[in-house]
Amino acid sequence: MTPDPVGWTFDNSYARLPADLHAPAKPMAVRAPKVVVLNHTLADQLGLNLHAYSPETAAAVFAGQELPPGSQPIAQAYAGHQFGGFTMLGDGRAVLLGEHRTPSGQLVDVQFKGPGPTPFSRRGDGRAALGPMLREYVISEAMAALGIPTTRSLAVVLTGEQVYRSQVQRGAVLTRIAASHLRVGTFQYAAARQDETLLRTLADYAIARHYPALGELPNKYLAFFRAVAERQAALVARWMHVGFIHGVMNTDNVSIAGETIDYGPCAFMNAYDPATVFSSIDTAGRYSYANQPGITQWNLARFAESLLTLLDADEEKAVASAMEVLNEFPATYQRHWLAGMRLKLGLRTEESGDEQLANDLLGWMHAAKADFTNTFRDLANPELLAGELYQAGAFKAWHGRWTERLAREGDPTADVFARMNAVNPAYIPRNHRVEESLAAAERDDLAPLNELLEVLASPFDARPEWAKYTMPGDDVGYRTFCGT
Numbered sequence: 119m120t121p122d123p124v125g126w127t128f129d130n131s132y133a134r135l136p137a138d139l140h141a142p143a144k145p146m147a148v149r150a151p152k153v154v155v156l157n158h159t160l161a162d163q164l165g166l167n168l169h170a171y172s173p174e175t176a177a178a179v180f181a182g183q184e185l186p187p188g189s190q191p192i193a194q195a196y197a198g199h200q201f202g203g204f205t206m207l208g209d210g211r212a213v214l215l216g217e218h219r220t221p222s223g224q225l226v227d228v229q230f231k232g233p234g235p236t237p238f239s240r241r242g243d244g245r246a247a248l249g250p251m252l253r254e255y256v257i258s259e260a261m262a263a264l265g266i267p268t269t270r271s272l273a274v275v276l277t278g279e280q281v282y283r284s285q286v287q288r289g290a291v292l293t294r295i296a297a298s299h300l301r302v303g304t305f306q307y308a309a310a311r312q313d314e315t316l317l318r319t320l321a322d323y324a325i326a327r328h329y330p331a332l333g334e335l336p337n338k339y340l341a342f343f344r345a346v347a348e349r350q351a352a353l354v355a356r357w358m359h360v361g362f363i364h365g366v367m368n369t370d371n372v373s374i375a376g377e378t379i380d381y382g383p384c385a386f387m388n389a390y391d392p393a394t395v396f397s398s399i400d401t402a403g404r405y406s407y408a409n410q411p412g413i414t415q416w417n418l419a420r421f422a423e424s425l426l427t428l429l430d431a432d433e434e435k436a437v438a439s440a441m442e443v444l445n446e447f448p449a450t451y452q453r454h455w456l457a458g459m460r461l462k463l464g465l466r467t468e469e470s471g472d473e474q475l476a477n478d479l480l481g482w483m484h485a486a487k488a489d490f491t492n493t494f495r496d497l498a499n500p501e502l503l504a505g506e507l508y509q510a511g512a513f514k515a516w517h518g519r520w521t522e523r524l525a526r527e528g529d530p531t532a533d534v535f536a537r538m539n540a541v542n543p544a545y546i547p548r549n550h551r552v553e554e555s556l557a558a559a560e561r562d563d564l565a566p567l568n569e570l571l572e573v574l575a576s577p578f579d580a581r582p583e584w585a586k587y588t589m590p591g592d593d594v595g596y597r598t599f600c601g602t
Contacts, residue, residue: 122186122187122188123167123170124166124168124170124171124186125164125165125166126166126186126187126188126189126218127165127188127218127219128186128187128188128189128190128215128216128217128218128219128313129216129217129218129225129226129458130189130190130216131186131217131225131323131327132194132214132216132217132219132227132298132323133188133190133192133216135319135323136316136319137302138195138308138311138313138316139194139195139307139308139316140192140193140194140195140214141192141193141195141208141236141237141238142191142192142193142237143191143192143193143209143213143236143237144182144191144213144404144452145154145181145182145183145185145191145213145230145233145291146182146232146233146234146235146244147183147184148181148183148277148279148289149277149278149279150276150277150278151177151178151180151181151183151275151276151277151278151429152275152276152278153173153176153180153273153275154248154252154258154274154275154290154406154559154564155252155255155273155467155564155567155568155571156176156180156272156273157259157270157271157272157273157538158269159575160259160270160272161272162596163220164218164220164226164272164295165220165221166218168275173324176273176275177275180230180272180274180275180291180293181233181275181277182230182233182234182272182291184372185215186215188216188307189215189216189228190215191214192213192214193208193209193210193212193213193214193215193236193237193238193439194208194209194210194212194214194299194303194304195207195208196208196209196301196302196303196306196307196370197237197303197304197306197307197310197369197370197371198301198302198303198306198368198369198370198371199303199368199370199417199420200368200370201368201400201404202404204306206310207238207303207307207370208236208237208238208307209236209238209451210235210236210238210239210240210242210244211232211233211234211235211236211239211242211243211244211245211246212229212230212231212232212233212294212299213226213229213230213233213236214227214228214229214232214235214299215548216228216231217298222237222454223388223580224297225298225327225508226295226296226297227294227295227296227297227298227299228272228293228294228295229293229294229295229299230292230293230294231251231254231291231292231293231294232244232245232246232247232251232277232289232290232291232292232518233245233291239291240265243281243282244279245277245279245281245289246289246290246292247281247283247287247288247289247290248274248288248289248290248292248559248560249287249450249556249559249560250382250599251274251290251291251292252267252274252290252555252559252567253273253381253384253556253598254271254293254294254381254382254461255274256271256547256552256555256567256570256571256574257381257384257547257552258271258294258378258381258570259271259574260546260547260574260577261378263574263575263577264356264360264543264546264577265356265575266353266356266357266360266362266378267349267353267356267375267376267377267378268377268378269294269295269296269297269373269378269381270295270296271292271293271294271295272293272294273292273293274290274291274292274293275291276288276289276290277289277290278367287461288560290498292310293373296373296375296377296379297328297373297375297376297377297451298324298327298328298373298374298375299373299379300320300323300324300327300328300374300375300418301369301370301371301372301373301374301379302369302370302372302374302417302418302421302424303368303369303370303371303372304320304374304423305317305320305321305374305418305421305424305425306369306421306423307476308320308424309423309424309425309427310497312431314427314428315547317424317425317427317428318428321339321342321425321428324342324374324579325338325342325566328374328375329341329342329345329416333347337429337430337439339425339428339429340429340439340440341439341445342425343418343421343425343429343443344443346376346418347418347423347443347444347446347447347450348450349375349376349405350372350376350414350417350451351411351414351447351450351451351454353376353377353378354410354411354414354452355411355455355457355458356458357378358407358411358455358458358576359406359455359458359459359541360386360491360543360546361387361388361390361490361491361546362384362385362386362387363384363385363386363387363394363396363397363405363406363407363410364378364384364405364410365382365383365384365385365396365397365400365405366380366382366383366384366394366397366399366400366405367410367413367414367599368416369417369420369421371416372414372421373422376409382397382555382598382599383390383396383398383399383400383597383598383599385397385547385549385596385598386491386546386547386548386549386597387394387490387593388489388490388491388548388549388590388591388593389487389488389489389490389590390480390483390484390487390488390489390490390493391407391484391487391594392406392408392484393406393407393408394406394407394534395407395438396549396593396596396597396598397597397598397599398597398599399599410455411448411451411455412452414447415444415451417445418443418444418447419444421519422441422443422444423440424491425440425445426440433551448494452473456472456473456476456555456565458541459472459473459476460472460474460476460481460543461537461538462476462494462538462541462542463475463476463479463497463520463523463528463538464497464498464524464534464535464537464538465523465524465525466537467526467527469523469526471523471602472523475516475519475520475523478516478519479493479516479520480567482510482513482516483511485512486503486510486512487508488507489590491543491544491546491588492588492590494538494542495538495539495542495543495544495580495588496508497520497538497542498534498535498538498539498542499535499571503517509532539577539578539580540578542578543577543578544577544578544580544588545573545574545576545577545582545584545587545588546574546577547570547574548587548589548590548591549591549593549596549598550591550592551587551591552570554566555567555569555570570587573587582591
């Protein structure tokens with residue numbers, strides 16, 4: 119057999135799981151696929167040479183018209199609590215091609231978003247529009263550059279088809295790369311079927327794929343639950359450190375692998391306000407910035423309910439062991455959050471007053487309507503701290519306490535500032551810049567999009583020519599949409 123010149127190496131392990139967990143799916147035929155953006159940097163990391171494709175072939179492959187060799191397209195079944203209400207779901211507009219094995223041996227999912235209807239589409243058209251697919255591309259790649267666990271985006275292509283939402287839009291397909299698409303909702307689906315063998319098979323698969331060290335433990339399923347909770351605590355703390363608001367933290371959007379997944383109505387906060395909500399569908403603020411840690415614990419409780427029969431044959435003991443992990447979650451999250459805040463403030467050591475120091479800064483930022491990202495960056499730049507915003511007595515008092523705290527560590531100021539600039543980004547996907555780039559792309563002007571992607575790929579590397587990307591826009595009334 120002639121080796122594939124691009125380097126695809128598919129395994130399709132999920133397709134070998136019981137048929138109850140998936141269904142065959144085939145991308146729909148489209149008229150005129152055309153590449154919008156290819157992620158050659160990510161492709162190189164995956165061991166893929168996308169340069170081996172002509173533009174026409176790349177468009178056909180990433181629109182699902184020519185499937186990569188060895189792929190076996192399926193749609194995955196799952197359930198989920200959506201804004202608190204339980205629903206049986208499944209991939210209604212996504213097709214999993216299979217798992218590609220990277221040069222390091224890691225299996226990663228390759229999934230199309232928007233290739234047309236599947237057996238789980240629930241009367242939907244299964245398609246996606248260009249704007250939401252480019253939004254996911256931009257935000258997910260920005261998150262990756264920030265060092266936050268996330269799915270990645272390999273390509274966006276136009277299909278030449280129209281999709282009908284609130285208005286007619288151009289159809290597109292996103293190729294998403296993920297550690298896997300196993301979700302809390304996947305386990306909820308298996309549990310709802312009341313088939314313990316199915317649930318156990320799924321759990322064994324998830325452990326072998328993502329937590330192999332747990333496989334030989336006496337109660338590997340409890341250890342699995344604890345490990346997922348730990349990863350979710352760490353992940354959401356990282357969101358909070360950069361002002362990221364996911365926008366739709368339903369249980370079907372919670373990755374067992376601990377990645378950020380499903381970028382719909384997501385956005386980054388400008389002026390610090392814990393109650394910030396951007397999602398047009400989150401009218402009650404369920405998934406506001408400040409609520410994200412608590413919602414994560416709620417989602418993990420739903421995960422625990424799904425696993426109960428595996429945790430212990432005695433239901434009372436199963437509930438007790440699950441509750442022990444859930445009750446630990448606030449402290450676990452706080453540990454990750456405070457560790458990250460110490461880094462953002464340039465602190466190497468731990469003191470009992472550090473949490474109060476961090477919270478007092480956030481309190482001042484809220485009262486002053488200070489920009490979240492710029493404030494932390496400005497702390498390491500004395501020239502910027504000379505600005506009017508930072509002359510307020512409350513800030514000066516806080517700054518004095520922070521300076522005294524740093525002095526107790528005794529590090530040279532230059533070293534402290536260098537550490538801070540390595541964790542506090544100069545650039546995030548500012549909402550108005552994202553919208554500008556998407557609007558230009560709709561006009562087939564990709565220059566703003568490509569420049570934005572270049573800036574976001576180096577979020578800690580401040581450059582004078584990129585100064586406009588540090589400026590917050592006016593977020594009053596700004597709303598994001600899920601794209602379905």
